[in-house]
Amino acid sequence: MSTFVQILLRSLESGSVYALAALGIIVIYRTSNITNFAQGVVGMFNTYVVTFLVIKAGFPLWMAILGGVGTAILMGFTIDFLVIRHTKKVSPVAKQIITLGLIMVILGLAPLFFGVDPLNLPRLFNEGNLTLLGANISFNGLFNIVFGFVLMFVLFYILQNTKVGLAVRTTASNEYTARLMGVPTKTVTLGAWALAGVLGVLSGVMIAPTTSVNLNLMDVVQVNALIACVLGGFQTFYGPILGAYIIGVSRNLLIYYVSSVWGGQILYVLILIFLIFRPYGLIGKKVVKKV
């Protein structure tokens, strides 16, 4: 039992990371109609900023994180302002390639700013353990889980109950009509890219202490977040988050109880089989095609 709880807690931690990244992807997808393959790389770059502020400039971690959030917002604004705004007429497939261009730009710039050596980011809480039903979890891990939940709760509250949220939902459902109704869709898209950047850096800071900060920091997160979006369905904001937690939990359970070598692959195969029976994900509805 205690092992099970232990695995569950660990999984919720990695699930939070995937969920934040998946939320970033889905926010961009719903407002700009772009599958953001650069979500992970943007997060990686800003995590580097945080690490640099801690190691080289000697900032305390929380201030460094605020700095990273700042650069993430700036980066989101820049991407939308310089590129995304001018791609209204580009075909949907070509739009996906734009984020590949962004990946190349950021991957090329990162070593120039931060060097090629991997860096280490300390944890927010270095000490302290909580014992829960015989399972141990560090305060830092607990903070990550709680923080992920709280952040998502706040975001969904804003999305469902405020004017800003209404503007986002209108833009997501039909951008053209939203513009006719006086919704400032350009500002919404700008905000979405900034929000995705912030979610990226937060997920990066969460996962960085478990490995080292390097160029491939977010690769696994990116792939899992994309698969979470498919598992949950692209049509809702909460589907991908559900998908992310399911992937986080079932992946660790499969790795521990079934096979440490093949656990990850088995999970993907199961997801593929699931998709054959529900092609639009857990929450998604079937899109009716007109002939």
Place this chain on the structure above:
Amino acid sequence: MNKVKTQLDFKALIKNPYLQFILFGLVLSTLPLLSAQFSFIKSGYITTVGVALIYAIAALGLNLLLGWSGLISLGTAGFMGLASYISAYLTVDMGLPFEVALIAAILVPTFIGILVGLVSLKIEGLYLAIATLAVSEILRKTFEEFDQFTGAFSGKSAKFPQLFGMIQLDRASTYWLIVFILVIVMLITYNLVNGQIGRALNAMRGSEAAAQAMGVNLLKYRLVAFALATIFASVAGVLYVHFIRYSYPSSWTLKLSLDFLAMIVIGGLRSIYGTVLGAFIVFAVPDLFLKQIPYFSQLSYTLNGVLIILVIMYYPNGIVMIFKDIRRLVLKWIKKGDRKDVK
């Protein structure tokens, strides 16, 4: 009179697409000779151009899938990687001849590709793209874990191919082999898309319901499209491992699949030369040109990203269109000149 006729024949000959492909191949195959002759063409360029051509082969397969059939796949890297490992394992560890390894390395990934084709009947669009990404990730994780077969993180090595068990190739002649196979793949693609299969795929892309009403069997042609794309990717994988002589799990990531997508989108969907051009822009331009610009050698990768974004912003239908635009501009310019003469 006689002279005019031969001229016309010559023009028709030049316009013949098959000859154009062969001519294109001949031009490409001069590279090793040129690099031996002129010092400013470094011999390292053979590797760069060779790999770009290998990528072009895989990208042509993806173009059949995305351009002609409208099915998007992010699994190309995984299939290419699988073929490279199979070929390396069969030639190095089992000591089998290159040709046998080539056939085996095509058959196994193609079988998986056909399975994905079956899945594609149920899943569509973005969902299909990410489902194929999942397939690719399953393969990549297997490369990392299954170390007696793949050598895990330390990679798997292979040798330059040995044809028919007696002709041992070196780097230049492997490059020629790549050009030869590329030309054949281009010819096959040209014939396929201008034949019955191409028409069926085109109809399927336009409207599935209409295609079915016209008697196009969706299952059959989706499987054909996926099988062809996987075969081309596998051939590319085999050539890659025998040209670079190494295969690492870190080569076959999502990034490479996105690169293939970029190649065909940038070059131009449904354009055979565009695909090759796209492969050059995505893969060879940083090495061949951007690194030569003073002060910018560090930024070559970034500049390439900027280039890709600019091409998509201004040439969303592919860089192939740039030639049409240039031609139009020139024609306009000539016309203007004519008018001035009249005045």
